[in-house]
Amino acid sequence: MSISQFDPVVLVVEDQGLLRMTAVSIMEDSGFEAVEAKNADEALTMLRHYPDILVVFTDIDLNAEKDGFWLAEQIKIGWPKIDVIVTSAYPRPKNYNLDNVIAYYEKPYSEKDLINQIQKAVFGSRRGRSIAEFVSY
Structure with missing residues (x-):
């Protein structure tokens, strides 16, 4: 089984260079x-x-005025079909909930859990796709 003609693109937003490079890897x-x-x-x-x-x-804390939650709100407005996964060194605030934020991971997060969540987002029902559309046998 191989994925053909389809490379799912993930945008990694992280202010700390080493953490950003690690997530990209x-x-x-x-x-x-x-x-x-x-x-x-x-x-x-x-x-x-x-x-x-x-x-x-x-990440939520981007060491700037505009944090990850602000970014998620902008994505919800401008790109409503894009799912957002957030991470932080702190627990998720109880009073914050956007429907495009599909997961929240405290650092350090499990790589396996993160990738599984991204796969669900890419091939999930919200987008109306199935993995069969992108896989050739």
């Missing part, structure tokens, strides 16, 4: 194409230039 080692941004403004620029982005994996 995890995505690429799992068969995804990864693009990266170091803050919310750069992420929005990437979203405008890469229409094939299907999932955004973002």
Whole structure:
């Protein structure tokens, strides 16, 4: 089984360079194409230039005025079909819930859980796709 003509694109948003590089490597080692941004403004620029982005994996604390939750809200408005997965060193705030935030992982997160969640987002029913559309035998 091989995926043909389809490289799911994940946007990784992380202000810490080493963590960003690690997340990009995890995505690429799992068969995804990864693009990266170091803050919310750069992420929005990437979203405008890469229409094939299907999932955004973002840290909440981006050491800037605009955090990962702000970014998720902008994605919900401008790109409602893109799913967002957030990560943080802190527990998820109880009063925060956006329907495009499909998962929240505390650092350190499990690579396996993260990749499984991204696969669900890429091939899940919200997008109306099935893996059969992208796999050749």
